[in-house]
Amino acid sequence: DAGVTQSPTHLIKTRGQQVTLRCSPKSGHDTVSWYQQALGQGPQFIFQYYEEEERQRGNFPDRFSGHQFPNYSSELNVNALLLGDSALYLCASSLANPIYGYTFGSGTRLTVV
Amino acid sequence: SQQGEEDPQALSIQEGENATMNCSYKTSINNLQWYRQNSGRGLVHLILIRSNEREKHSGRLRVTLDTSKKSSSLLITASRAADTASYFCATDRGGGNKLTFGTGTQLKVEL
Known part of the structure; x- marks a missing residue:
């Protein structure tokens, strides 16, 4: 049973560039x-995606956007990268009502130079 | 912003000893979860305790929850070197929307 898969594992980008991170959820999670x-x-x-819609958003600027596809996989896009965007980006999948918690991927390490 | 804090920030013990980590949070919750993170990689779900539960066990893990004090503790008994990791508590306010994490406790178990 595959868990959450994230790609790429590591990424180095230059300030001002754009980046797309990808996530495939655990089988059965939506x-x-x-x-x-x-x-x-x-x-x-x-933010969180359910039924291809953004369900809730945290305190992040509009430079951060996302998408969910019909197969439940998701992308995170960050535009106009800043040095402060350097971080580990984690994807978590769950059922719509996560009574058993969340399953996290191994993350994408983004470095902005 | 972080929901709360974990205490201690770092803990170093010998193999075989017990490790206790505490978590405080600020708002009412639906449940509280504990996660482990090895070397800045992905988070591994350890245990979930609901707001109407006071104690829960899973293998060598024991979690308590005191909603009146807005606090939780994680006890790892008979620790092993493989338990060396960062441990985070995370609160879920319900609605299945998001987790709010604490600041984490770095546990080092020495041989």
């Missing part, structure tokens, strides 16, 4: 959430 984790901090909620 909801995908994205988190940003800065070094030494706990993960911070970016």
Whole structure:
């Protein structure tokens, strides 16, 4: 049973560029959430997708956008990258009502130079 | 913003000893979850305790929840070197919308 798959594992981008991160949820899960984790901090909620719609959003600027596809996979896009966007980006999948918790992927380490 | 804090920030113990980590949070919750993270990689779900539960066990893990004090504790008994990791508590306010994480406790278990 495949868990949550994220790609790529590592990424180096230049300030001002755009990046797309990808996530495939655990089999049977229909909801995908994205988190940003800065070094030494706990993960911070970016947004959540359910039925191809953004269901809730955290305190992140509009440069952060996402998409969910009919097969429940998801993308996170970040435009006009800043040095401060360097972080581990985590995808978590769950059922719409996550009574059993969330399953996280291994993350994408983004470095902005 | 973080929901709350974990205490201690770092903990170093010998193999075989017990490790206790505490988590405080700020708002009412539907449930509280504990996660483990190895070397800045993905989070592994350890245990979920609902707001109407006071204690829960899973293998060597014991979690308590005190909603009146808005606090939780995670006890790892008979620790092993493989338990070395960062541990995070996360609160879910319900509605299936998001988790709010604490600041984490770095646990080091030495041989």
